[in-house]
Amino acid sequence: MQVVINRKRRRRKSFLRRSFRLLLVMLLLVSGSAVALLSYTRMLGPPNLEVSQTTIIYGENGEIIGESHSGQNRFPVELDSISPYVIDATISVEDRRFYDHLGFDPKRIGGAIIANLKSGAKSQGASTITQQYARNLYLTHEKTWTRKWNELLYSLQLEMNLDKDEILEGYLNTVYYGHGAYGVQAAAELYFDKPASELNLAEASMVAGIPKGPTYYSPILNEELAKNRQWVVLQSMVANGAITEIEAAEAFEVELVPTNTRREIGEKIGPFFNDIVEKQLIEENILKPEEWQAGGYKVFTTLDPHMQEIAEKHIANELTDPDLQIGFVAMDPKSGDVKALVGGREYGGKGFDRAVEAKRQPGSTLKPLLYYAALENGYTATTTLKSEKTAFLFPDGDSEKEEDYYWPNNFNGNFADDYITLIQALAYSDNIYAVKTHYSLGFHKLAEIAQKIGMQSTISTTNPSAPLGTSEVTLLDLTTGYSAFANGGQMVEPRFIKRVETMSGKVIHENPVYQEEVLDENLTFILTDMMTAMFDRRLNDYTTVTGGSVAPLLNRPVAGKSGSTEFDSWMIGYTPQIVTGVWSGFDRDKRIDTRNAQVPKQVFAKFINEALKDELILPFHQPDGVVAVEIDPKTGYLASESCPGPARVSYFIPGTEPQETCPKDVEELEEAIEEDSTAERGFLKRFMDWLH
Template sequence: MEVVINRRVRRRRRLVRLFFRLMLLSLVLVAASAVGLLSYTKMQGPPPLNVAQTTVYYGADNSPIGEHHQGENRHWVALSSIDPDVVDATIAIEDRRFYRHWGFDVNRIGGAILANIRSGSRAQGASTLTQQYARNLYLSHDKTWKRKWNELLYSLRLEMNYDKDKILEGYLNTVYYGHGAYGIEAAAQHYFGKSANRLSLAEASMLSGIPKGPSYYSPLFDLERAKKRQAVVLQSMVAHGVLNQVEADEAHLEPLEFVQKELDRPSTVGPYFQDVVERQLIEEIGVDPALIEAGGLKVYTTLDPNMQKQAEYWVEREMPDNDLQTALVAMDPRTGDVKAMVGGTDYVESPYNRAVQASRSPGSAFKPYLYYAALENGYTTASTLLSEPTTFNIDDGRKTWSPRNFNDNYANDFITLLQAMAFSDNIYAVKTHLYLGTDKAVELARRVGIESPLYDHASLALGTEDVTVLEMARGYSAFANGGSRVEPRFIRKVVDAEGEVLFESEPTLTQVLDPKLSFIITDIMTGMFDPYLNAHASVTGRSVAHLINRPAAGKSGSTSTDSWMVGYTPQLVTSVWVGFNEGTLNHSAYGQIAKKIWANFTEQSLKGQPVLPFEKPDGVVGVKINPQNGLLANEHCPTHRVSYFIEGTEPTTECPPPAENGEEVEVIDETTHEKERFLDRFFKLFGH
């Protein structure tokens, strides 16, 4: 028994000795590898501080429309000329162990590995300032092990050949802070109009949070988001021991004044459009922000340079020299390709994009969604309702509401749906909205692509819920293209410096409307430009009808603060908004500007392109009707217009002969008209 025990002891001792020998050998190999790696990086010498490649944006015709590259708007300053708060804030938020590692941080790498294992991805990074500097100077930004290894080698070469202050100085002079400002000096001048050595703690902490996402965290794009990022930076400084909590809180509360000095416009062709492209690259496609600025990308967009120049020209020509603002989106309804975009009167003064970031009430420009829903639920072009001052009981009878027509102009008679759209009659719209059920217009708007919050109350018929200019262009596209909802497309393809396609898209269309009803609502919407429909009121497009020399449909809209014009041809939908950032709008002075911009832009941007008609689908018939009473026109009511109906729903009763006293005889025995008059009697009993 003792012999067996002794054998086990000896065997255990041999295993322990073997383990320690292997461990010692491993340590020797690791030490030798480390010495070899450090010797190799030292022998390689200092890496050149070369300039990164340029990212170029291309228009729909593949011509360059803009670019981002390191080298523009850059002012190199010594580390001693940079405010210490910038240095402290940058180190605290980006790399707290900067002065204690050799280019890579084992603790951060371990933490990142654990985080990525938990999340099942490689989203969590562990790059030090040295690694970021090396990556921006020499490497691509793809997340591969090969790139990580090369990044490590370059970081070691930087650390072996340059001191820490030199590396930090290089990082602060090359990092991108947005709006064309490369380096801390350019950023300080652009955002605050001062040198980098004169920044306050609040200013320094704000700037230090931007490089993580120059478009995402720019205070000029989204101040609230930038302030949240500033708070993270300040708390990192507290944790790092360079600030106390009182100082951090005071800095966060300090108001900042942005001067936007020496803004570098990315291009004279569509700067607002390019901002949207950059955001989509980062937020939707997932491209690293640093890769956009320094990776040599080729980004092929949908922007039409000629249309963009026309949009900017007509905005500049029609807008007054004051604080009045505008936004425009032009889209090809057949593909969803965004062809032109204007987000304000001056990108330099305000890069805030009112075409996609601002939500405003569309007024009567919302009515086509309501009237299409009406066509789905039994209405026709000839459906008549009484236009007169009306008080409605709403909210289950708890409230009354008396909407008004513009200038209190009422027919005080029955009018057709055709006239209601052309004159923008509010009473007709509200009656229709309440009769259908207030959810019908909401459902239709959702179907064609309106994503902003919409509440199904009575006033929705008059466009009281806020939407964006881009959404309205998208919504009208379904009417223009025969009933398909489109996805707005800004980017066609993204190619990296090696020619590899990183992203490619195709137009996305989904059939959501009846092509026949889409054609009919389009025909109804052409009425706003038809002076032949003038009666108790003039058509709303009379002031610009002479500017359009091709088939076009549309609808204007106005509220106390907003003026809209949304219209289309078969190949182009354009949405235009005009108003002040805050405050009411004087419609007598500015009420026609949106229409003029739309009409001139539409006509001139399509100059030289085919004049296309709206294509009538099978199952739709055109008949001559009297636009006021909706009856078939004859010698007794010669005023007529060819209007369209789904086959079998067209009027069958002709205008009656005049009575002996010369007045027209009212016909109420036809089924359709009797139903419509019953509806108005219903409103008289329960709503008036």
């Protein structure tokens, strides 16, 4: 009997020894595996922590006019720029043992496994902050064992290569808070219109509760559920020793009203302008395409949100034809800063921009370029040419062939059939005067001036109709060219971007203002003064001034020129503060009617008045090299009581101004006609007719 008992004892001892040895081997294997796993994750080095960030585009006043992101609105900030309340609330509700574990919490995992086995589903999670950060960076949110294993590996890699504060900072910058807001900075701005550093306890506890279910716990969508979740967060903070019961109760009683002031994803001020900014950033190699996609920049632009709003309002009011399209540009003539831009009646998402891409015939808006060249070559405001139906022989044409002649026409076939002054020719937009000047100066002069003022469009040097706008240009190009007239002969380049910074404020690109003196200051001022005549209805004669319909809308000195073709209508003009160009027409070959042709002038005048209503009413700067003379614009003589037209102050280079007044009687007039053997001053005969 004793022998049997001893044998059983020996077998038991042997089993225990084998079990102990097996357990020891298993522990060694587990420990070795753990050491190997930790060593492996350590050897892998720091993981890739890059996530797409939001790039913010600012207007000139600091207002956000656009954002770029890959569907994740995110503004990373450093941990010390996050409210301590947010940090305490997040740790308390998400992972109280965050600073004590190696990326996973065995106790929580065990509890979650038991709960899931009991329920027969993966209904309960035990993810730590590190695991959630790993999931935000690399994984999906599906509940599978494979994903959990990968999550564990990534968590260990994070823990072995980063310190706890770096992990916490990364988590708070990547977690989703609803409504397209990723990261606590975006959430703070979305819900409370303030940076994350300024969130108080009540706000922080509300925000910290959202990631568990952004759809359910958003205070914008469901205030009651959000408050319930806030209470859970506050009690977690109490349990974790972060706050007291009294502080929790007081925070819970604070009434929170979410602001939701951030724009919806994709909503922009001046969307056509935003597209140009993005295009320039990449095409000019300021940012590489992959850098733009990654985001994390601040782009400071020239857009004036207030002017943009005014432009869009008046465009919407004037575009009554559903098919009529429009282009609009307003810029500072001194800097080239583009203040407002509209590329079409509606924005379709990086579609065709009619302000910068559409090449159309500009009509008579090219005439000021021609007349500047004329001033360079001895013309003055009182130079006269005859306005009558005229045939012009094409260069290299055969004078014996009728088809080799060019017959320009005036609007509605109105001709003076007499001599008119240059100032009248501009005010009436007389085509005969323009073509005669074009032939007189040489066809190359118009193209040379266009090139001088920085226009990129090619103006024909062989076509007799070039001053009537038969060469195609873009609205931005022509408006930029007019800036040289408004800026005293200084050419500028259109500027959309002022500078680009990283989110930390490091300047990586600056775009200085570019100016170059290309025109004579005195002649530019003389031309500008003549260009104000299109709004001077006192000059109405055999036809009316082209800006008469909108003259009552203008309450300050404005210079400009309109233009029209069968398919296009234009208005380009300026004050000392701003130059504005407007085009309207149809995308297809459809002729523009009289009503639609008025749209650019109406938009131009109404925009100028409202955009500058709080600005000083300034005259154009008169340089020292000109003299002011009161003339009769109808005859070109010095103004006197005997002149037929209303007096008007015009400007001249000293020595080129008129020296004589209108003849006082018929006898004096007849003598003047007889002395004028060239008949170049044909208005003398017209004046005699007026006397009779």
